[in-house]
Amino acid sequence: MFDSVGWGEILVLIIAGLFILGPERLPEAASWLAKSVRKVREFATGAREQLREEMGPEFDQLRKPLEDLRGLRNFDPKRVVTQHLFDGDADPLGLKGITNGSSTPANGSNGYTVSQPAPEPLKPGERPPIDPDAT
Numbered sequence: 001m002f003d004s005v006g007w008g009e010i011l012v013l014i015i016a017g018l019f020i021l022g023p024e025r026l027p028e029a030a031s032w033l034a035k036s037v038r039k040v041r042e043f044a045t046g047a048r049e050q051l052r053e054e055m056g057p058e059f060d061q062l063r064k065p066l067e068d069l070r071g072l073r074n075f076d077p078k079r080v081v082t083q084h085l086f087d088g089d090a091d092p093l094g095l096k097g098i099t100n101g102s103s104t105p106a107n108g109s110n111g112y113t114v115s116q117p118a119p120e121p122l123k124p125g126e127r128p129p130i131d132p133d134a135t
Contacts, residue, residue, distance in 0.1 A: 017029065017030075
């Protein structure tokens with residue numbers, strides 16, 4: 001229920017409560033809030049158990065579509081398409097070995113072996129070496 005509330009938000013609420021209620025009434029308000037939350041949880045658990053007893057095995061059939069809907073919260077289209085098209089291969093094109101914009105794959109990726117590293121870029125004013133086989 002409160003999974004997304006972090007320690008920073010809790011600290012802000014405590015400080016705001018301290019200013020609004022004052023140090024005298026803050027412990028009473030905190031205990032009242034804790035009791036209220038506990039009661040709401042007990043009511044929810046009781047209602048769930050009562051539904052389970054009355055519906056029997058149909059209750060689990062009712063929960064299944066709700067759990068499927070809960071799974072849609074984490075829906076990632078890229079992951080789903082990759083999973084269906086490439087059988088879950090995270091790198092179907094072998095692009096993980098490519099770095100720094102180079103089109104040469106790294107050793108061992110995608111079944112190719114690189115025989116030599118890419119040459120260093122030319123410095124300003126430097127000419128490329130002449131290939132004797134080109135003439």
